[in-house]
Amino acid sequence: MFKWIFMAVALVGITVTPAQAIDGAKVWKKCKACHNYNKARNKSGPSLQGIMGRKCGAAIKFKYGKDYKKACAANAWTWDAALLDEYIADPKQFIKARGGKRSKMAFRLKKPDNRKAVIKFLTDNAK
Numbered sequence: 001m002f003k004w005i006f007m008a009v010a011l012v013g014i015t016v017t018p019a020q021a022i023d024g025a026k027v028w029k030k031c032k033a034c035h036n037y038n039k040a041r042n043k044s045g046p047s048l049q050g051i052m053g054r055k056c057g058a059a060i061k062f063k064y065g066k067d068y069k070k071a072c073a074a075n076a077w078t079w080d081a082a083l084l085d086e087y088i089a090d091p092k093q094f095i096k097a098r099g100g101k102r103s104k105m106a107f108r109l110k111k112p113d114n115r116k117a118v119i120k121f122l123t124d125n126a127k
């Protein structure tokens with residue numbers, strides 16, 4: 001009996017330890033007012049379903065900003081972890097670096113650890 005309790009406690013200990021890493025699902029809550037990740041339906045922002053490996057500006061029926069479209073037409077990037085990190089850190093700066101001026105995404109995720117966590121969340125779940 002005591003042995004079992006001891007083992008149960010030990011197991012809980014093992015599963016709890018890695019929880020120190022930032023939970024990407026929690027960070028996602030900051031994005032979800034404007035984006036879906038597992039449905040094609042757009043909100044005020046484009047759906048991010050399948051965003052990893054997706055071309056810029058590819059959400060069906062979403063009206064991207066003029067400058068976003070311009071930057072995308074000129075650079076035709078494919079989203080990966082590094083580009084997502086640059087974009088969500090400062091969308092306006094990202095568009096500026098690619099020949100546009102404005103971004104319709106009025107949101108910045110400043111903390112690198114939060115960006116890393118939410119990108120992991122999208123990599124695993126935005127399918």
Ligand code: HEC
Pocket residue numbers: 028030031032033034035044045046048051055056057058059063064065066067068084087088102103104105106107109118
């Ligand atoms: C206030 C609403 C809002 C929030 C919050 C927001 N976004 Fe956006 N997002 C937008 C809009 C609007 C666009 C379209 C940008 C444009 O047309 O200039 C966009 C575009 C994007 C794109 C480009 C998609 C494509 O189809 O090329 C990505 C990637 C993205 N957002 C990720 C995120 C992530 C990740 C978060 C959370 C960390 C987030 N966004 C938070 C509104 C938002």
